[in-house]
Amino acid sequence: MRNIPLKEQSIVLIGFMGVGKTTIGQTVARKIYRDFIDIDEEIERRFQMTPKEIFAKHGEATFRQYEKDIISELCHKRLKVISLGGGAFLQKEVQDVCFATSTVLFLDLSWENWKERISLLIDSRPVLQGKNMEEIRKLFDDRQPIYERHHSRVITDNQDIEEVADYIVDSLKLAWELYSY
Ligand code: S3P
Numbered sequence: 201m202r203n204i205p206l207k208e209q210s211i212v213l214i215g216f217m218g219v220g221k222t223t224i225g226q227t228v229a230r231k232i233y234r235d236f237i238d239i240d241e242e243i244e245r246r247f248q249m250t251p252k253e254i255f256a257k258h259g260e261a262t263f264r265q266y267e268k269d270i271i272s273e274l275c276h277k278r279l280k281v282i283s284l285g286g287g288a289f290l291q292k293e294v295q296d297v298c299f300a301t302s303t304v305l306f307l308d309l310s311w312e313n314w315k316e317r318i319s320l321l322i323d324s325r326p327v328l329q330g331k332n333m334e335e336i337r338k339l340f341d342d343r344q345p346i347y348e349r350h351h352s353r354v355i356t357d358n359q360d361i362e363e364v365a366d367y368i369v370d371s372l373k374l375a376w377e378l379y380s381y
Contacts, residue, residue, distance in 0.1 A: 204301060207376045210280040211368075212298045214347055215307035216314065216340060217286035217328075218321040219356060220364070224307060227365035229281035232372070237282045242270055251285065255326035268294055275301045287327060289346045299349070303375075305368060306350035311340055313357050 211228065213221040222238050229236035240251050243266050247254065254263045267288050275282060275298050282302070288294050298304050318336070322328050328336060352371065356364050 204278055206303070206379055208278040210275055210277060210282050210302040211372070212275060212302040212304045213281070213283045213307055214289050214298075214304060214350060215286065216309065216343055216347070217325050218314065218317050219286075219307045219309040220361065221283035221286075221307055223361050224356075224364050224368070225281050225283035227361055228368050231365060231369045232281070234279050234281050237274055237280055239267060239271055239274070239283065239288065240285050242274070243267065246270070250324075252324060252326045260326075264291060267291075272297045286343065289349070290343075295346075295349055303352075303372070304350045306347045306353045307356050307364070308347070308353050309356045311337065314340065 211225075211234075213225050213228075215221055222241075225238065226236050228234075243254070243263075244250050247266065249257070251263060254266065264287070267285060268291050271282075271284065271288060271294050274280070284294070284298075289298075315333075315337075318328075327339065331339065354364060354368060354371075359367070
């Protein structure tokens with residue numbers, strides 16, 4: 201696989217569903233003049249079905265296959281900001297291809313703050329459906345170790361979108377300055 205220079209690598213945002221990967225990704229992309237790609241929206245555009253509909257009609261395994269194929273294709277592109285669905289990093293192949301091609305940022309949000317957002321997410325997120333609070337907490341906790349594979353962690357608690365995006369942009373600029381040769 202070709203080595204993509206750090207400054208040209210796509211920025212991949214990972215983290216649990218509803219932490220703000222899409223809105224933060226759009227804001228970062230705007231600030232650094234890059235195109236933004238949301239993998240769930242890309243799946244929806246290509247298959248003309250929402251993730252929820254794909255889960256219901258074809259099952260989770262099919263959704264994960266689409267997700268893996270599209271991420272593997274798109275993260276080879278340079279100079280993008282890409283937000284992944286919260287379950288995408290469960291797949292080792294997805295982790296590996298993102299690490300080989302891109303700069304991976306983990307958007308970290310505590311359970312205490314995340315649980316305040318549940319009502320906004322429950323209808324559209326198939327993996328939350330039919331689960332009680334205890335089961336959702338378990339899913340949240342079980343997922344955290346997969347996000348530990350990242351290049352940089354971004355704490356999002358008590359920060360608004362602009363603050364998080366500015367922090368990301370400043371960190372990227374510093375890394376590009378320090379490590380470009
Ligand atoms: C999922 C998260 C969703 C979407 C799908 C499955 C998950 O994306 O990909 O519903 O397994 O965590 P968001 O993280 O954007 O909510």
